[in-house]
Amino acid sequence: MTDKQLERYARHIVLKDIGAVGQQKIMSAHILVVGAGGIGCPALQSLAAAGIGKITLFDDDIVSLSNLQRQILFTENDIGKFKVDVATQRLKQLNPDIEIVPIKKRLTAQHDRSILDDVDVVLDGCDNFATRLLINDLCIETKTPLVSAAIGQFQGQVGSFFGWQEAAPCYRCFVGDAFDAEDCDTCSDVGVLGAMCAMIANFAAMEVIRLITNFGESPMGKIHIIDGLKPAMRAMKLTKDPSCKSCSA
Template sequence: MSLTTDRLARFARHIVLPEVGGTGQVALSDAHVVLVGCGGIGSPSLQYLAAAGIGRLTLVDDDVIDISNLQRQTIYTPSDVGRPKAETAAEWVRRFDLGLKVEPVIARMGTGNAHEVLSGADLVLDGCDNFATRLLVSDTCVELGIPLTSAAIGRFQGQVANFAGHLPGQACYRCFVGDAFDAVDCDTCAADGVLGAMVGMVGTFAAMQAMRVLLAGHAAFGEPQFGTLHLIDGMAPSMRPLKIAKDPACKACNRSPVTGKD
């Protein structure tokens, strides 16, 4: 696709960057990203994915907006309380940029809908709040051959990583956390607390890492950094990269995508 005069003007600050350029901006405009979770991480991630001109966005969340969300979920307002997050987030995208295609999915990701929801995506950005969903999303991405950007936060610590478990030699998210978390058993912001600005920091960095994958092969933005976990410490502050090794016993990424056999 080519960019219209209006789109060229809108994304001029991207296009002038040699590392992105017109080719890179066209790649972003052609991309389809599925965002799993429209909450604390999903909210700032969505703002910058939309601002980057990601041409098609699918927003997945079964939750509704609560007054306590407004401290960190910056696309919502008090008048949105009680409304579905996915639907309200999609309305935000439409107000922000009429040139983007956006589809809300007001449902919880499960074995019955994961393939349908994720199929056709160029990248999935997962910012959901439980391990069971994260592992399901990761396993489905491996099966469908889709890169995954995974982002998580707890109190003042964040984690962001790109995974491509469908590629030879690359780890998946399950290689990182193992099989012990296939249940809804993780800590919550309600119980532990979370700093709103820290959520914004992690969410925007996740959007940055997602664009790194989408621009690979189209621009000189750099390598997609598959399998590198970025540990973000908001108290220090600091960021430390950690390489995730592929687990030779992983039941997800060490299965043949064609036969399903080891």
């Protein structure tokens, strides 16, 4: 590391569970983030500040006024611009050392496993089951750790999945064959607390860093559920579904 990097990341380096070796791992890591919304924006800020070497970002949406209550990378001057373009600019301003690869598309079944080439961890902050389950299957196929984060009203959840491993559940083990009904409530219908988005996003960013540096306890098979109304947090243990169509084979 350069003298400037040693100073920038000094608070990581003095952590005995991360240290210089862990920071080097962070700086060498490549992560893929799906969605630059309420989860993606705060998570991207924390990961860029941490020094993640390369971030590939999928999102096809543009900034709107209603985004600004929780998508904290954006300002009113960005309305009408593509989120990935604005995010790339802001993250590079935050940390010029990192590489950002913006992909101005929605991740769909047309994308194959090659999108995860050299990716160390996937952070999924999208807003629909179809994409989440697709990402889950790609991560199993490529043996890529998956951190999944979701938010609704005053609640949120974060889990890490390693479905290709024999005893490890995958995301489908958690939600089954969930689908997005046409009359399903959306964020615009029921609302979401902006501060909860940042809280869940930063929890997810911490889990990404955990997987890169291997600090603390293993997150395998755990879903962390945060209730902002009480407030309270609990961890729920998951088991592998022997009939899961994604990982049971």
